[in-house]
Amino acid sequence: MLSRIANSLLWMGRYLERAQHTARYVNVHYFSALDAPNLSKKEYVLDSISCMTGLSYEYDEEILNLEDQNLIYKITLDETNPVSIKSFINNARENARGARDILSSELWESINKFYHSANAYQGKTLTEEEILSFTEMVVHQCAIVNGYIDHSLLHNETWSLIQLGIHTEAAGQLTRMLIAKVRDIEKTEQLKLGKAMETYQCIAMLKSAEGFDMSRVHYKSVPNLKKALEFLILNKDFPRSIIFNLEAVNDCLQKISLVKGEEKGSVEFFAGKLQASYSYLTIEEIQDQILPFLEKTLDDLYKLGSLVDQKIS
Amino acid sequence: MSAYFDILYQSISEYEYPVKEAFFEFIISPCECDSQSLVEFNIKTSTGPDVFTTKNSLGFNQIRIRPAGYFKTFKLEYSAKVRKEELNNIDNLRPSAHEQWAEINSTNFYIENFLYLHTSPLTVIPKENQNEVLIYRRSSDLLEYSLELNTHIHNLLSYEKEVTDVSTTAADVILLKKGVCQDYTHLFLAMARSNGLACRYVSGYLDQGSSYTGTGGMHAWAEVYIPGMGWTGFDPTNNCRVNIQYIKVAHGRDYNDCSPIKGVLLSLGENKTYHLVQVSQQQQ
Amino acid sequence: MKDSIQLTGNQIFSSYQVEKNLYDEVFDQTGKVKKYYQKVLSLFNKLTLQDLKKLNEFARASFFNQGVTFAVYSDNMKGVERIFPFDLFPRIIPLKEWENLEKGIIQRNRAINMFLYDIYHDRKVLKDKIVPSELIFSSNYYLKEMIGFTPPGKVYTHISGTDLIKHKDGEYYVLEDNLRCPSGVSYVLSNREAMKRTLSKVFSSYNIKPVHDYPEQLLSMIQSVAPEGVDNPTCVVLTPGMYNSAYYEHSFLAQSMGIQLVEGRDLYVDKNFVYMKTLHGSKRVDVIYRRVDDDFIDPLCFRPDSVLGVPGLMGCYREGNVTIINAPGTGAVDDKAVYTYIPEIIKYYLSEEPILKNVHTYRCELEDDLKYVMENMEELVVKPVDESGGYGIFMGHKSTAAQRKDFQDRIKNNPRKYIAQPIMSLSVHSTFIEESEFFEPRHIDLRSFCLMGKGKDFVLKGGLSRVALKKGSLIVNSSQGGGSKDTWVLEG
Incomplete structure (x- = not known):
C-alpha cells in the first residue's frame, strides 16, 4: 500500500470519529440542558461544548462574544472553522476519495451519502429541531459507515489502518470529553447544587459516550461520578472506554507492522507500554487526581498520534 | 599537438532546514567529441554513493543524485582529466557564399537543425531593437560574418557580474548592455538566428592559465554551422574563436538545455549554493 | 412547405419536431421511427411522464451517490462537483455501420502512430513535403526529448479518442483526434450500468454488444508494452x-x-x-x-x-x-492544424484510401484559406489549434459584428493559431429535456476509444455519445453543459 493512502485511511478514521463524538456531545449537552435541575446555566453548557471541541472561550474574544446560535453554528456547520463537524465530514470524505480505489463501493457510497446529507444543512442559523436532526443524522450516518467498514472490507491492512485512526481518535475524544465534564462538575460544585446536579452531569457524561444504558446494566444502580469514570476509563468490555480503545490500537498496530520486534522508541513499543500501564489500574488510584491523570493521558495520546504519523509517512 | 587539462568542479548547497527529499542533476562532465576525450573522472558527494548517470536527449552526460535521508548540506566534487587536440585548420574548405546560403536555407537542413534555427524564449530580439542586429547578407561568407558578429556583440556589451542571472533573456541584455558569458552568448544566438543561421549554446570550461575573461566559473560560448567546416565555435565574451583551451561540456538551444545544476527539493526556508571551478593545463 | 414534421399519437413525444435540414438518428424525414429504434421507442411510449421522471431521478441519484462526478474549475479550491447529465434514451448504431467505423478508427490510429514514429526519427514525411515541417516543429507539443527515442512496440498513442459526428448527409466525419490522455470512458461504463439498472426490460429484448471488458483490455494493452x-x-x-x-x-x-x-x-x-x-x-x-x-x-x-x-x-x-502511456509528445499530432493532413498521412504510410472522412478545414496560415475565412466568417466555426475542452471557439452563425471583428483581428495577429471549418450540422437525437418534460431533438457526437498495444488493437464497441443539452447548441463538452447517452452497437 502507498504511504499516502495509508495516511488517508488513518485520517479518514480519525475524522469520522471526531465528527461523531462532537455531534453526540452537542446533542446530549444542548438538549439535556433544557430540563437540567436548578437552572443549570445554559452558558455552562455552551462553555462545555466549546471546551470539548477545542474552541477556547478564554483566549478568543470572537468566540466569547458569540451568541448561542452562532456558537452552535460555528461548531456544527461552519466550514471555515477547521474543528466544526462539517469540516470533519468534508475531511473524512476527501481522505476516502483519495483512497477510494481500494475501498468497497458500499463503503465509499455510504461516506459520500453522509457528505451530501450534511450538505443539505445550509442555513447560517439552526433551529433547535435542526440541531437535533443534524447531530442525530451525523451519529446515525457514522454508525452506518462504521458498519460498512467492518462488514464490506477485508480485515487486512486497509481495515486496520482505518481502525487505528478510529481507536486513536476515540481514546482522545473520550479523554477530552471527560476533562470537559470533570471541569463542569467542579464548577457546578461551587454553586452548591447538590447531589442531583452530580447525577445529572454523570448521566450527560455517560450519554455522550453512548454508555448510559450499559453502565446501568453493569452496575445495576444509578451512576455516581466514581462509577461513571471507572466505566468509561477502565471497563475492558465497553467499546468506548479508554482501555478498550488502547487495546484496539495495539491490535491494529500488530496487524500493520511487518516487524514483530517492539523497538524502544517505536510506536508499537509506546502503544504497548501505554496499554500495559492501564491494564492494572484501579479507579481508587486515580479518582483523587483525576484531572492531572486525564491530562497526562491526553498528552500520551498526542504522542501516540504523532508516532503513528511518523511511522506511516 | 595535444594538451591535458585537470578540471575540478565543486558545488556546495546549504539549507536552513533539513531537506527530506531531493533530486539533483549536473551537466558538468566534459563531452567526448572530435578534438576532446575524457581520460578519467571521479565524483564524490557528501550524501554517499547515490550517484548515477544518464544521457539527456541531446546525448550529453547527466550526473544524477537522489540523496537518501535528511541532509542540511549537499556537496558535490567532480574531478576529471581531459585530453585536447589542436583543431585542424580547415577554414579554406568552405564553399562559396552563395552555396553556403543555399545549404543552410534548404528544407532538409531545416528539418535536421530546426532546434538551432528557431529562436527560444531566451534568444528573441524585440522588434524595437532590430536596428542593433548585425545584418547577414547572402553574399557574405559565413565565417567572416560570424567573426564580425562576435566582435559586434563583444563591443556592444560590457562584462559585469551580478547584474544578470540565469533567467535573463537576450531581450533584457540588449537593453542592459552588460552581463556575463551566458548573456553574450544568448545575444549572439539571438542575432544569428534572426538572420536564419543555425547556432547553438555551448557550456564548458576555460583554461585558467589563459588571460581570458570568464574563467572563474563555467564558461559559455556559441557554435555556428558553417557549410564545409561544420559547427564552429565563437566566444563573444573574449572576441575570439574557440581553441584548444576551450573544453566543451554540452550544447543546446540555450542555457536551459545546458544548465550545470538543476534540483527539485522538498524543504522549507532559505538555501545558498556556492560553486568552485578549477581548470589547469598539465605541464608536459 | 413546412421545414419540420410533428409526431403524433404518443404523450411524451407529442411535441417532438423532426427538422428537415438535420439528420435525426431516431426518425426518418417523414417522421417514421427507424427500424432498430422501434422496440426502445415503444417502451418509452408506454411510460407516463411520471414514470420517466422517476427513472431519471433514480439514474441521477445513482450517479451522485457513486460520486460519478466531475469538478468544474472555479475560484474555489474545492471545485464544484457536478454529475455528467445522463439521458435515458440510448443511441443505437447498427453493427454494419459500426464495423466500418471501427475499421476506419484503427486505420486512422495506425497511420498516426507511424507518423509519430517518423517525425521523431527520419522525418521522411516532412522531407517528402507531405506535411509542412514548420507545422510540426513550431508545435509546443513536439518534444525534443522524444527525438530518436523508440517506445516499446513503436506505440505512441496507446489510448486515443477519435471524435466523430454524423452530418446531415448521413455520413460520419472525424471532428478531432484526441491523442493526449482522452477522458470519458468511465462514463461509458457507468452509463451502461445505470441503463441496466433502470431499463432492464429493454435490454433483454435487444442483442447489445457489451462494454464491460474495457478495463481488462486496457490492462492487457498496458502490460503488453512493459519494458x-x-x-x-x-x-x-x-x-x-x-x-x-x-x-x-x-x-x-x-x-x-x-x-x-x-x-x-x-x-x-x-x-x-x-x-x-x-x-x-x-x-x-x-x-x-x-x-x-x-x-x-x-x-x-x-x-x-x-x-x-x-x-x-x-x-x-x-x-x-519504464513505459509511459501515452508516450509524451503525441500532442504534436492532435493539433487541429495537423488534423487537416490526416487523409494524406493515411495514404502516405498505408497506401490506402481513408475510410473515415475529415471535415474540410481552412488553414489560416495559408494565404488563400485565410482570405476565404476572413470573407466568410458567418458560415464558419473558427478554433484555436491548441485548446481543448471547447474553449476559445468562434461560432460564425451566432456571432455579432463586433465579435467577428474581434476574431478577425485575433486571426490576423496569429494565423498559425487558427483553423476554420464549415459549420457541420451534427445529427440530432431524441433526448428527455427536464425543463419542458418532453423529448426533444438535441445535437450529439460520438467519442470512440481505441487501444493500441504491442501487436493488438481494440476499439470499445460503442463509445461515448455526448449531447449538447442546450437547444440548438453544438457544444457537447461536459464542462460546457453537455450530457451523455448510453451507446448501443446492435447485432442484427
Whole structure:
C-alpha cells in the first residue's frame, strides 16, 4: 500500500470519529440542558461544548462574544472553522476519495451519502429541531459507515489502518470529553447544587459516550461520578472506554507492522507500554487526581498520534 | 599537438532546514567529441554513493543524485582529466557564399537543425531593437560574418557580474548592455538566428592559465554551422574563436538545455549554493 | 412547405419536431421511427411522464451517490462537483455501420502512430513535403526529448479518442483526434450500468454488444508494452490528484483494472528506475498510465514548477526502464492544424484510401484559406489549434459584428493559431429535456476509444455519445453543459 493512502485511511478514521463524538456531545449537552435541575446555566453548557471541541472561550474574544446560535453554528456547520463537524465530514470524505480505489463501493457510497446529507444543512442559523436532526443524522450516518467498514472490507491492512485512526481518535475524544465534564462538575460544585446536579452531569457524561444504558446494566444502580469514570476509563468490555480503545490500537498496530520486534522508541513499543500501564489500574488510584491523570493521558495520546504519523509517512 | 587539462568542479548547497527529499542533476562532465576525450573522472558527494548517470536527449552526460535521508548540506566534487587536440585548420574548405546560403536555407537542413534555427524564449530580439542586429547578407561568407558578429556583440556589451542571472533573456541584455558569458552568448544566438543561421549554446570550461575573461566559473560560448567546416565555435565574451583551451561540456538551444545544476527539493526556508571551478593545463 | 414534421399519437413525444435540414438518428424525414429504434421507442411510449421522471431521478441519484462526478474549475479550491447529465434514451448504431467505423478508427490510429514514429526519427514525411515541417516543429507539443527515442512496440498513442459526428448527409466525419490522455470512458461504463439498472426490460429484448471488458483490455494493452524483459510488470495509473476534474475516472480505471492509483509524490526515481513509496518500503514501477499532461510529468525536463510529476522520469523512460502511456509528445499530432493532413498521412504510410472522412478545414496560415475565412466568417466555426475542452471557439452563425471583428483581428495577429471549418450540422437525437418534460431533438457526437498495444488493437464497441443539452447548441463538452447517452452497437 502507498504511504499516502495509508495516511488517508488513518485520517479518514480519525475524522469520522471526531465528527461523531462532537455531534453526540452537542446533542446530549444542548438538549439535556433544557430540563437540567436548578437552572443549570445554559452558558455552562455552551462553555462545555466549546471546551470539548477545542474552541477556547478564554483566549478568543470572537468566540466569547458569540451568541448561542452562532456558537452552535460555528461548531456544527461552519466550514471555515477547521474543528466544526462539517469540516470533519468534508475531511473524512476527501481522505476516502483519495483512497477510494481500494475501498468497497458500499463503503465509499455510504461516506459520500453522509457528505451530501450534511450538505443539505445550509442555513447560517439552526433551529433547535435542526440541531437535533443534524447531530442525530451525523451519529446515525457514522454508525452506518462504521458498519460498512467492518462488514464490506477485508480485515487486512486497509481495515486496520482505518481502525487505528478510529481507536486513536476515540481514546482522545473520550479523554477530552471527560476533562470537559470533570471541569463542569467542579464548577457546578461551587454553586452548591447538590447531589442531583452530580447525577445529572454523570448521566450527560455517560450519554455522550453512548454508555448510559450499559453502565446501568453493569452496575445495576444509578451512576455516581466514581462509577461513571471507572466505566468509561477502565471497563475492558465497553467499546468506548479508554482501555478498550488502547487495546484496539495495539491490535491494529500488530496487524500493520511487518516487524514483530517492539523497538524502544517505536510506536508499537509506546502503544504497548501505554496499554500495559492501564491494564492494572484501579479507579481508587486515580479518582483523587483525576484531572492531572486525564491530562497526562491526553498528552500520551498526542504522542501516540504523532508516532503513528511518523511511522506511516 | 595535444594538451591535458585537470578540471575540478565543486558545488556546495546549504539549507536552513533539513531537506527530506531531493533530486539533483549536473551537466558538468566534459563531452567526448572530435578534438576532446575524457581520460578519467571521479565524483564524490557528501550524501554517499547515490550517484548515477544518464544521457539527456541531446546525448550529453547527466550526473544524477537522489540523496537518501535528511541532509542540511549537499556537496558535490567532480574531478576529471581531459585530453585536447589542436583543431585542424580547415577554414579554406568552405564553399562559396552563395552555396553556403543555399545549404543552410534548404528544407532538409531545416528539418535536421530546426532546434538551432528557431529562436527560444531566451534568444528573441524585440522588434524595437532590430536596428542593433548585425545584418547577414547572402553574399557574405559565413565565417567572416560570424567573426564580425562576435566582435559586434563583444563591443556592444560590457562584462559585469551580478547584474544578470540565469533567467535573463537576450531581450533584457540588449537593453542592459552588460552581463556575463551566458548573456553574450544568448545575444549572439539571438542575432544569428534572426538572420536564419543555425547556432547553438555551448557550456564548458576555460583554461585558467589563459588571460581570458570568464574563467572563474563555467564558461559559455556559441557554435555556428558553417557549410564545409561544420559547427564552429565563437566566444563573444573574449572576441575570439574557440581553441584548444576551450573544453566543451554540452550544447543546446540555450542555457536551459545546458544548465550545470538543476534540483527539485522538498524543504522549507532559505538555501545558498556556492560553486568552485578549477581548470589547469598539465605541464608536459 | 413546412421545414419540420410533428409526431403524433404518443404523450411524451407529442411535441417532438423532426427538422428537415438535420439528420435525426431516431426518425426518418417523414417522421417514421427507424427500424432498430422501434422496440426502445415503444417502451418509452408506454411510460407516463411520471414514470420517466422517476427513472431519471433514480439514474441521477445513482450517479451522485457513486460520486460519478466531475469538478468544474472555479475560484474555489474545492471545485464544484457536478454529475455528467445522463439521458435515458440510448443511441443505437447498427453493427454494419459500426464495423466500418471501427475499421476506419484503427486505420486512422495506425497511420498516426507511424507518423509519430517518423517525425521523431527520419522525418521522411516532412522531407517528402507531405506535411509542412514548420507545422510540426513550431508545435509546443513536439518534444525534443522524444527525438530518436523508440517506445516499446513503436506505440505512441496507446489510448486515443477519435471524435466523430454524423452530418446531415448521413455520413460520419472525424471532428478531432484526441491523442493526449482522452477522458470519458468511465462514463461509458457507468452509463451502461445505470441503463441496466433502470431499463432492464429493454435490454433483454435487444442483442447489445457489451462494454464491460474495457478495463481488462486496457490492462492487457498496458502490460503488453512493459519494458523489455519484465515478466510481471507493476503498472500504475498516475493522477494529478483528487481535485482534477477527471479524478473519478482515474480512480475508477485503477480500481477496475486492480492496479494502484498514484500521485506524483508517491513516486521517485533512483538509479534510473521509478519506485513507489509504500507502507512497507519501495516497489519498482514498470508502466505508468499517466493522466498528467506532458508539461507536468518531469519538472527537470519540462515545467520546473510542476509538483504533479516525478523528477527524473524522462531519463528512466529514455533508458527503457519504464513505459509511459501515452508516450509524451503525441500532442504534436492532435493539433487541429495537423488534423487537416490526416487523409494524406493515411495514404502516405498505408497506401490506402481513408475510410473515415475529415471535415474540410481552412488553414489560416495559408494565404488563400485565410482570405476565404476572413470573407466568410458567418458560415464558419473558427478554433484555436491548441485548446481543448471547447474553449476559445468562434461560432460564425451566432456571432455579432463586433465579435467577428474581434476574431478577425485575433486571426490576423496569429494565423498559425487558427483553423476554420464549415459549420457541420451534427445529427440530432431524441433526448428527455427536464425543463419542458418532453423529448426533444438535441445535437450529439460520438467519442470512440481505441487501444493500441504491442501487436493488438481494440476499439470499445460503442463509445461515448455526448449531447449538447442546450437547444440548438453544438457544444457537447461536459464542462460546457453537455450530457451523455448510453451507446448501443446492435447485432442484427
